[in-house]
Amino acid sequence: IxxxxxxxxxxxxxxxxxxxxxxxxxxxxxxxxxxxxxxxxxxxxxxxxxxxxxxxxxxxxxxxxxxxDDHDVLDFSVYSLHSEAPRPSTSEQLPHDEKQKYDAEFEKQMHEYESERQKFKEAHPDKAKEDEMDDPLKYFEDSTARELRLIYEAQNGIHQVMKSMDERLREIQTTQRSGAQPVQNVQSGGGGSVGAGVPSFAAHEKNEVLQTLRDMSSSLKDMKSYVNEIFTKTYNLEQKWGQGPPNQNGGVGGGGGGAALPDSAAHQK
Incomplete structure (x- = not known):
């Protein structure tokens, strides 16, 4: 010791x-x-x-x-310490003639690889893909482009939800009409009884339908406010890019009426 x-x-x-x-x-x-x-x-x-x-x-x-004794070892880390002595560079480790030999061999292999790849593209044009590695910008996304993409995705999601709600409202409207038609027939026939096979609308079913309509109306109001905010952000991004206000065909309102279009679109739905 x-x-x-x-x-x-x-x-x-x-x-x-x-x-x-x-x-x-x-x-x-x-x-x-x-x-x-x-x-x-x-x-x-x-x-x-x-x-x-x-x-x-x-x-x-x-x-x-x-x-x-009984002890618990939570961590045991080992690492190396390197001295500050200068290390020989790669050029000093390899002789000049040998380095030129390796460089020439590498260039030859690269030339053969490019030649084989070009032949494959000519022989199989349907399987050949574009050289995405030549353009590294394809793997990166600008912050403004990302924000605009997220806005468009949110718009598409809202459109799908509103479309689903529209279909649901149509189903409820059809159910209401089918339930109200026997009642009208009974009233016009002098108070006769409704047939056994004709569906009827109970009081609790009417309350459920009305509550569903209220919930959907509240959801549509929230979506309308969210669409207004999205359209405003889209308009500001388009102005920032210098492309002018978005047109109505793209789903975004013009510069002067960007905040009014979501109201009309929501009422149309």
């Missing part, structure tokens, strides 16, 4: 940390008291002229003397 130190590490609020550093034949050990979440290392020992074997290992032992 070169050096030793006794340190109380039991029953601490935070894990106790030990940092062992071996550089230039100098062994340094620092220890944390485990009283704070952030480590506060204190020098435990420092020994010089320590020559560790090249194939050795760092490890942890719970044995203090002849008795082994």
């Amino acid at each position: 070169i050096l030793s130190r006794i340190k109380d590490f039991r029953n601490k609020p935070f894990p106790t940390r030990v940092k062992v550093e071996y550089s230039k034949n100098v062994l340094t050990v620092s220890i944390d008291d485990g009283m704070t979440a952030a480590p506060r290392y204190q020098l435990c020992m420092r020994a010089e002229n320590i020559f560790l074997p090249r194939n050795g290992y760092f490890g942890i032992s719970a044995a203090t003397g002849g008795l082994a």
Whole structure:
């Protein structure tokens, strides 16, 4: 044993940390008291002229003397320290003639690859794809373009929801008409009884239909406000790009009436 130190590490609020550093034949050990979440290392020992074997290992032992304790190791990290000595560059490691040989071989392989790829494109034009790697901008999206894309996707989603609501309203209207028709027939026939096979509209069903209509009306009002906001953002983006106000065919109102179009569109739905 070169050096030793006794340190109380039991029953601490935070894990106790030990940092062992071996550089230039100098062994340094620092220890944390485990009283704070952030480590506060204190020098435990420092020994010089320590020559560790090249194939050795760092490890942890719970044995203090002849008795082994029960401890939990939460983390055991090992990393290398590189000296600041300048390393030889690649040009110094390889001779000039050998470097030229490798460069010529690489250029030859690249030329053969391009030739084979061109032949494949000519032989299989349906399977050949465009060289997307030549244009790296295809893999990136501008922030303005992304915002505009999200707006268009939101518009499409709102359109699908409103279309579904329109179909639901048509079904409710058809059900109302089919339920009101027998009542009218009974009233015109002098109060006769309704046939057994004719569907009737109960009071609770009418209340459910009315409540559904109220909920849909409230949802349409919320969507109308959201569409107004989306159209305003789209108009501002188009103005920023210098393309003028969007036209009505694209689903966005003009510059002077951008806020009024969602009202008319919602009423039409």
